[in-house]
Amino acid sequence: MDTVYLDNAATTQLDIEVISAMHESMQTNFGNPSSTHAFGRKAKAALENARKSISALLHVPSSSIVFTSGGTEADNTAINCAVRDLGVTRIISSKIEHHAVLNCVEFLDLENRIKLDFVNLDEHGSVDLSHLETLLKSDTDSKTLVSLMHINNEIGNILDLKAVGELCHTYAAYFHSDTVQSVGHYEMNLSQLPVDFIAVSAHKFHGPKGAGFMYVRNRAQLKPLIHGGSQERELRAGTESIHNIVGLQKAMELAYANLEKEATYIKSLKSYFISSLKEAISGIRFNGHSGDLDKSTYTLVNVSIPLSQAESDMMLFQLDLKGIACSKGSACQSGAQLGSFVLNEVYGKNLDYPGLRFSFSKYTTKEELDYVVSTLKSLSTSKASG
Structure with a gap:
């Protein structure tokens, strides 16, 4: 892919x-x-x-x-x-x-x-x-x-x-x-x-x-x-x-x-992505209410993987090398290479690991999500073992 x-x-x-x-x-x-x-x-x-x-x-x-x-x-x-x-x-x-x-x-x-x-x-x-x-x-x-x-x-x-x-x-x-x-x-x-x-x-x-x-x-x-x-x-x-x-x-x-049809489709993708990530990566955290389909929008999830700040930054770079586009937070802040001010405000000292935001559209496919999950699992496992 x-x-x-x-x-x-x-x-x-x-x-x-x-x-x-x-x-x-x-x-x-x-x-x-x-x-x-x-x-x-x-x-x-x-x-x-x-x-x-x-x-x-x-x-x-x-x-x-x-x-x-x-x-x-x-x-x-x-x-x-x-x-x-x-x-x-x-x-x-x-x-x-x-x-x-x-x-x-x-x-x-x-x-x-x-x-x-x-x-x-x-x-x-x-x-x-x-x-x-x-x-x-x-x-x-x-x-x-x-x-x-x-x-x-x-x-x-x-x-x-x-x-x-x-x-x-x-x-x-x-x-x-x-x-x-x-x-x-x-x-x-x-x-x-x-x-x-x-x-x-x-x-x-x-x-x-x-x-x-x-x-x-x-x-x-x-x-x-x-x-x-x-x-x-x-x-x-x-x-x-x-x-x-x-x-x-x-x-x-x-x-x-096309709202009802597309929302139903994207919700199913988000639900599938959440369950796949939980199964693939031990200790993953869904930030805010993004892991709750009732309390958050169906269009995105924000996750923290048990990695250091430096490892997380490298993770974003490695995902990009593998053709996967996601972000650490708002695109308006990404150029500054800063952590998410939202997560820092919400979690403060309890923010153990940086976040990654994945957001979906009507063009997203289940096969793409499978590729992302397998890539995340591979990268996080190699970081942990290293």
């Missing part, structure tokens, strides 16, 4: 139908959607058709969808606009958020623009909802934004959006959630969820990089962060990338049209 790609939490392979839709759009929708001539009107129609399609899948008005370059821009826009335009002076978040959120809220705190509180996590890295309520109760005079991701991108833990949203509503707080790892993989009826902002990125569900959107429940009070033209109803200036947005639309339509 030449290559096995198990880093789908970082990015996914483009669906062939998405490529076709984007190719057609690049050929036929090359006009500027802000132009008033026929070419511009055609591009504008494609843009608004994508917005309507996406909003229908999420059960919200099309006016609540603001196209962005991806999840990072959507997260930053939501958080900064909440502070600047909605009068938020306090943010409650967690220390294992994606850096698109974590670095943003820490920067605002450093500039003394907000007071930052971190909610406690349990021994598996899940948010302590009782502590969240305590934090919300502790300062009802300040306008508060709660920013907590739906699915953790490293350990896969799932947050109860409804429970958190209801807590926020009870204490008149705004709620923002990074849903980059969940939209396209889970049904999302935002008309029934008390969430004020979400962030989405197309390349997490077989769409193109450089395309995403922000959902805003009530955009009336918001002003643009990027100034220029009147695109995106004056909330995000810059000529829209029509072919990428069409790709996002197509990827999302495909994801939800």
Whole structure:
């Protein structure tokens, strides 16, 4: 087996139908959607058709969808606009958020623009909802934004959006959630969820990089962060990338049209992978709730094999040599050659062994997983004996 790609939490392979839709759009929708001539009107129609399609899948008005370059821009826009335009002076978040959120809220705190509180996590890295309520109760005079991701991108833990949203509503707080790892993989009826902002990125569900959107429940009070033209109803200036947005639309339509079938298939792969790893490698640990199919996303597992940091780093290199793509954690941090900040935060001194993240897609096969398990077993056995 030449290559096995198990880093789908970082990015996914483009669906062939998405490529076709984007190719057609690049050929036929090359006009500027802000132009008033026929070419511009055609591009504008494609843009608004994508917005309507996406909003229908999420059960919200099309006016609540603001196209962005991806999840990072959507997260930053939501958080900064909440502070600047909605009068938020306090943010409650967690220390294992994606850096698109974590670095943003820490920067605002450093500039003394907000007071930052971190909610406690349990021994598996899940948010302590009782502590969240305590934090919300502790300062009802300040306008508060709660920013907590739906699915953790490293350990896969799932947050109860409804429970958190209801807590926020009870204490008149705004709620923002990074849903980059969940939209396209889970049904999302935002008309029934008390969430004020979400962030989405197309390349997490077989769409193109450089395309995403922000959902805003009530955009009336918001002003643009990027100034220029009147695109995106004056909330995000810059000529829209029509072919990428069409790709996002197509990827999302495909994801939800085939959701049940593909989710069932990928869940079976994850279950098989977990049982195979347990049988093959003694002492393996599944980090967070990633070994629990009910409490974590079906798209990834994060495991620690009884090896030293140096051996684990070499393991990642050797897996790459054998054509296996996985990661130590978030792709945004991999270039720094650091251990997972998420695992360090969750386990602290109890983090005996570094973690490896394997993430799946509809293109993953059982035969590929067999190859990965046998390779891991061989490498871990040779390390142990050496």
